[in-house]
Amino acid sequence: MDANVREDPTWVTAILARPWLLPLLRTALVSSYVIGGVTKLLHFDAAIHEQEHFGLHPGWVWAALAIVVEIGGSACVLANRLVWLGAGGLGCLTAIAMLLANDFWNLAGVARLSALNGFFEHLGLIAALIAVTWIAKVKNALGRSQYFWSA
Template sequence: MVDSPSWVAALLRQPWVMPLVRICVVSAYLIGGVTKLMHFDAAVAEQVHFGLHPGWLWATLAIFVEIAGSLCVIFNRFTWLGAGALAALTVVAMLVANNFWRLEGVARFIALNSFFEHLGLVAAFVMLTYLASGERRSRV
């Protein structure tokens, strides 16, 4: 961490920082998966609203990926699998729910912003996977 001030490097070395970062990155997915599980009919309706049929299948897949993928990332086990699944789910959501190229006006502006926010999450999953692989190498 040559480019970081000493206080930043000291903060990043704290043992609670990366677990907290992993929880924060997946928090929306974990909460979303649990909420969908508790309100399955609404989760099915959401999938149908976005043109994904059969809705129950897509809702079930989303719930599984959101919860299982989040737990993989949080516990830093099979991070590549959990982060990869969440990234794939995010890309599907970006293409289905944030299709800004088909919209105009304010709706286009909102969808465009959301699309690129989700793209940032995909990049965060790549970085978490990279960091997890480095942590494993340094422990061996």
């Protein structure tokens, strides 16, 4: 294979070199968690009912835990500090939600298809949380100013 085919196009390299890219990606990644945590906080009774609907009792404990993880974990990822803790907490919360809310193996028809899709969307979020943790680890090991992921 031609060596030029294996290289990223210059425009891709230019985009990846932008200092604002990684903070933007981290923001996009945790945006649904921030919105979910704030919404649960503002509507705590609904958050309690949501947790109990999925069989998590007492609902107030699980709702409070979800709020802390969604807001606190997002803050860690956004601040690029203790990313392993924030992304890990969000990943665990996502795995629980994935297994409880998207139990496609118990469903049939359109409901099964929807739950199957939701299950793998959640799996993709977990993979992205692992990736952002890995990027933070590599960045810290190599030094902030030397590489495109330094932001």
